[in-house]
Amino acid sequence: MKPAPDAEPVRMYKSPYGGKYGVWRLADCVPMRAKRPQTEKQRLASTRLGLQARMKSERGRFAMLAHTWLALGPVFLDTETTGLDAGAQALEIGLVNARGERIFETRLKPTVGIDPAAAAVQIVTEPYRFPVLSVRLA
Structure with missing residues (x-):
């Protein structure tokens, strides 16, 4: 709705920025032009x-x-470890591509015990030893 062309405002308000705005009765207003559909x-x-x-x-x-x-075809490295401290060792190492296809996966047998907090998060329960892992990764 908008004020009719000959309608007088009931009251005027001044904005803090210096502008004046009128307030009209709803009975003094007419419908706005119908919105045209977009081309x-x-x-x-x-x-x-x-x-x-x-x-x-x-x-x-x-x-x-x-x-x-x-688009560059990255490879993602994922590891599972015995804990979060500096002495933690890898339990499992895996490589996957961007489509989630496994490229490489192996389990290791660490020489330190698994932290109970790490064991609660990981699925790995029985790791085994691969002495020359770097050869398989290369």
């Missing part, structure tokens, strides 16, 4: 601008960065 060109522009806004957002920029990195 095909306006719909395409709206879609394009929405996509540009999403791509320029922080999330969009990080998504583009991740897409760029994944």
Whole structure:
């Protein structure tokens, strides 16, 4: 609704920034012009601008960065260890590609005990020893 062309405001308010605003009775108002449907060109522009806004957002920029990195065919290294301290040793080592396909996986037998907190988090229960792991990774 908007004020009719000949309607007088019931009251005027002054904003803190110096502007004056009128308040009208609802009975003195008329319906606004009906919104026209968008043209095909306006719909395409709206879609394009929405996509540009999403791509320029922080999330969009990080998504583009991740897409760029994944296009390089990265390999991810995953390890399970006996604990979090400096003396912890590896229990399991695995490599997977970006599609989640296993490239390499092996279990090791550490020379130190497994921390109970680490055992509660990990699935590995019976590791075994591979003396020359670096040869298999190379």
